[in-house]
Amino acid sequence: MSPKKPSKIWQSHRFVTCTKLLACVVAGLLPIGESLCVAQEPKTHVQDVFFSPTVLSHHVHGEPAIWFDDGTYYMMYDYIGWNPKAHANVKKQGLGLATSKDGVYWRDHGIDFPNDEDVYWTGCAAVTRYQPDGPWVMQYSFTDVPKYPGFRMRFAVSEDSRTWEKLGPESTFLPDPRWYTNRRFDTINPCPAPDGGYWYGAWIAVPKDVWGFGFGKTRDGIQWEVLPPVEVVEVPRIKKDTIPGEMGGFFKMGDRYFIEYCDNTHASPLGVRVHIVSSKKPEGPYRPTPRNHTWGTYSYFYPRVYDLPGGTFFAEMFHVGRDNGRSYHMPPLKRIESDGESIWLKYWEGNDRLKSQPIRLSAVEPFDDGKASWLYGVPETLPYGNAVVVEGKLRLDGARGERNLALDATATASATEEAEWNQADSFSPDKAIDGNPATGWVGHAPVGGAVSFQLDLGESQSIGSIALHASVPPDFVETSVDGKEWTVVPDPPQVFDARNYSIGAYWENLGRDARFVRFTKKNAEDESWPGLPGGNPTWRGYFGISDVGVYARPSKSISDRPSLVLRREGERDFAIVVDRDGTVRFGGVDKDGTHFRREHVRDIEVDLGQQADFRLILREDMGEFYLNDYQIGLLNLAGTNPLIGRIGFTGIDGACRASDLKAWHSDPDASFLASSASGQLVFEDTFNATAGAAVGFNNDISTRQAASSLANAPYSYDATGSLALNGSNVNIVAAGSFTPDTSDTLAVDLGAELVGEIYTISFELSNTSGSSGDWIGFGFGNEAVGANIADAGLLIRRNGSNSFYFADGSGIQFSSTVSGVNTWEITVDETGASPTVQFFQNGSALNATPITITNLTGTDRTFQFNSSNSNTTGTFDNLRIEVIP
Incomplete structure (x- = not known):
């Protein structure tokens, strides 16, 4: 299918790279670029939480871009290869797409954004709408070795989040040689400027003279003015010529700007960690937040930050080691909250849909x-x-926490590595016993040599067990009473790979006295270094310790x-x-x-x-x-x-x-028929009645008034006579504050809107105070009346014997003995050949599977509140009708 052209072309202003091409695009002299149609979608079901692609599921994937457009969450994910075989299979796959109606359950659509023909591999993407009347703009990273020594970016645009137009190779975003090396230059994280006229952006780069990230500004997300880099200070860095990390977020909360980035495998021998730095100014400098600024990761890395309805959100790239290798999953979204200086991840209430x-x-x-x-x-x-x-x-x-003797010890080392950026005793031995697993000591052993780390407990003490968390396991551990005579500790029965380049080793049941404990690692000439993946030569000879425990108890x-x-x-x-x-x-x-x-x-x-x-x-x-x-x-x-x-x-x-x-x-299959499902609110607390007036409660949607304000609900009611199926016997006797709003902005005929849709009807209804023969109910259908009327769609009924009744012309009864005020939700699905209904009382389903409604027909939907006999009283409140998209 032919993609839609963007309705507007973006205003021209200074663009440091690709100005010639984009000037022609703005002038209308060149086509926008390659046209992409929606790919053939696989037949997949909505997945449960911890999403993983069903197409090419054996490949590693991750680094998703997530955005929200017209009632739908979109996720664009990449396929990752870390070795020649994986690259050979993955490099031409491009980006995959998943969608969700609630941000919890996702449906995979497979490859949706194919690889550019001239590149080796398409990496992570980011999607943002920079102008209210402009298109969605995607920037996607790619690598084409040896033409580019590191990742670069290109751009694409879309009006509907599904059909994309690429701006082509000429849109490649290149480093500005004034401030940046010719290495990576990709993954823009945008943040709107306070005045709303333009956006800032921060991205992965290797600055020449500071340690930090790329920085610039834009009005449309395509034409970027590259600015001097943002500097990160007070975070140690061993290697000067590597990227600072995989940036996942650049955002503002309160009066501070925050950057979230994650170490990659070249960052530190202490393992992969997430860092949070902040600044009063978007251009920095950025420093670690006062609290919660370093998160030692566990089975995840490269997390991303998203601007979605309800706030700023966060999700990790979660990898799980299984027999067939690492499988990557999308965990639940979390909200980011701040105390003004630091940030935390909080539970998102939308996940209640689980x-x-x-x-x-x-x-x-x-x-x-x-x-x-x-x-x-x-x-x-x-x-x-x-x-x-x-x-x-x-x-x-x-x-009763067990005392760690190492926390009171003195730590020394035969050698300590100095950071090339932000030194400040960054990896000194005391960092391994400061109680913070995010810090640590780092030493380096020359080829053919060794490096050791030693604790002095101050005096000889009983040692029952030792725990160590390090980048690689030591070759041996020794203890000594006087620092002269050393005894080797037997090898531990088990060494744990903590799955993210951190090793846990435990020596137990030692039963010895010692003042000194020493850990030694050798760097033999004929051995590969068992460090990061594949014996990464970057860290050959490095020995990092993040945490040491020495305990009196044997285990x-x-x-x-x-x-x-x-x-x-x-x-x-x-x-x-x-x-x-x-x-x-x-x-x-x-x-x-x-x-x-x-x-x-x-x-x-x-x-x-x-x-x-x-x-x-x-x-x-x-x-x-x-x-x-x-x-x-x-x-x-x-x-x-x-x-x-x-x-x-x-x-x-x-x-x-x-x-x-x-x-x-x-x-997941019933996610849109569940009590927690939510949709577009179309009707709330709306009644054709006035407080205190003895009028019927009959409320045909086609003649209703619009949404009202109920400051002191619930409504109280009584019944004045024998059963009246049209509800005219129900009097509104007290309504608190009831203010009708006649500026009806909703559709006039709600009934026509509901036909053929999935929707929920919810309200609060108290149990009747009358005898067992009395009942109160809420009817719905072509004619919202009782079970004896053929056109009745359904009816809930609470009577003195605390039963629940569902009528579709014949009647079905469920057991329900909860008294008092109850929250009801009725979910109706009219999308199939036969409409179905499911009932929830106080969040619990009364019918485990939806029941067919045999006579819900016609083109209108009428709602009525009914009662019988004069001594029936109770309360009714918080009527809501929502259409589930």
């Missing part, structure tokens, strides 16, 4: 499976095939710590150990609660209080954990011992630390 169906949980009780009697939990097995959301409260008081136990334990097959479970100060440790633990081996630690630098609300999202071997709505981390749970669907909690004072447990499972 709570499609509640899971009934029994009371917690001690586990009865032998060694795990120290745990409490519910007896139910949770189904991780679909996503499961578990929420509750966790007591954090009474925790680390968590039985007396606030913890969640995910039960697995085999001998070890997976534990999440929480401290009140915001430090959370993740790792394996034996079934009896001993031998906890931390794989990852996250410190959000927030006091969580005596009790914290927790949220756990799990699907198959992936998860995400929150405390007090703060995102703590992603969980890579892949391995040979799968989860078994049971969750345990430690106890305190003979009781479980967890309380108020609730659980739900997702249902």
